[in-house]
Amino acid sequence: MTVTVLGSGTSTGVPIVACACKVCTSAEPENKRLRASILLHGTGPVLIDTGPDLRQQMLRAQVQSLAAVLYTHFHYDHLAGLDDLKPFTFDRAGELTCYANIQTHENIVSKYPYLRDKNPYTTIPRLNVEMLPGNEEDGYEELDIAGLRIQPIRLTHIPKSGVLSTGFVVNRSFGYLTDFKEIHKDDEKHLYNLKALYLGSPLDKLHVSHISHGEGLELIQKFKPEQGYIGHLSHQYLHSELVEKWRGIALPAYDGLVLRF
Template sequence: MRITFLGTGTSQGIPVIGCSCEVCLSADLRDKRLRVSVLIETDKTIVIDSGPDFRYQMLRAGVKDLDAILYTHEHKDHVAGLDDIRPFNYLLKKRIAIYATERVQEALQREFSYIFADTKYHGLPQIDMHTVNSQSFIVGETVVTPIEVMHYKLPVIGYRIRDFTYITDAKTVSGNSLSKIKGTKYLVINALQKEDHISHFTLKEAIAFSEKVGAEMTYFTHMSHNLGLHANIENELPPHIRLAYDGLTISI
């Protein structure tokens, strides 16, 4: 299984429009962060979340095939790029499987009403919708286990595939959800900034959660410019915890 980080930034990305902080002005390419998303290549090609940078992320990573999109939640930085699946429909002559909770499906139907309208027109995104609940499901031959975490008061779905677990926009994780994560060798978790935040793990909280899980390697994602320079923050971390960056690939 091959994992590619398509985007590791928060909802505004880095650099932030109009910002002149040292992170936004950094020449280090690891400090250039698109909105958060990850590509998983197993027997099928899977993307978790299609944010507003989805089109560019597909081009930059050279993605030629796509079988499924798994959605974590309905915020715009995670769903806004759904329309850009159309070239896959056209070139590959296939529909794209969409996996989302009923609440997220309702949000997609509001945001992209033309996809679901009774009157169809040529070139619409072609999708097959699948409902995510608490049960594991299969994409091709790949077993996917949903894991509910809380983004303040909003339930967000993380996903575990084999020894890899991906969680974004988490602030609290229940004991039941933690039990689904335990045993993971590769953990991806959000670490927004050092300062307290109502709906995201801080750096300190993300480190503590990583230690609780006990993964062999943890990668932080969904990072804002307030976290600090990539090079500086990595120097503060133990060897088994790293900051992810756009374009990073890992093989499992």
């Protein structure tokens, strides 16, 4: 399988609109970070999240079809491009299935009521939005999509307001945990000794809804993947500086990074 990083940036994307800092004005492609999304590829492509940069990401990675979509959570930077899934449903035999946790499912249903229009017009994306199998209390069951075994991981994104997030471990070798502050204790067993562990952390300081870079590095040292990555990066950091700073522990993710397992 392959994993392509479609977006390694935090919610604003980098460059940030109207920011003249050295990262936002850098010409290096590694410092240009679209909103968080990755593409898994088994026997077909599986997309994680549909942020506002989805259209550009699909064109850039030349994605021709999708087997399914998985959602981590309902925040704008992970969901707002949902309608741009439309082209993948034009010539499709059935609906495109999207899997989400209960909060994200409810959010999609309320934000996009036209998806359930009883007399659907031709220009709506034909999506089948399903709940992930299992639940937050007892845990989630492994999905089998496009030849990939995908284990959802229970995460808390914003503990104070109860916002949940979902991580994914693919083929017991690649872990993708983007927006989170806490990992459910019972799901930690899926995270040890992976080939690669990708964590989301925008900033090098404590934050109410994300782990800090320091906490990310500690988790990488705890779970001991062969290679650790940190993404969902903000505009405070040049890629080259993070490479130096995290040497021997983790690498900063960047748009277009491809991992092969």
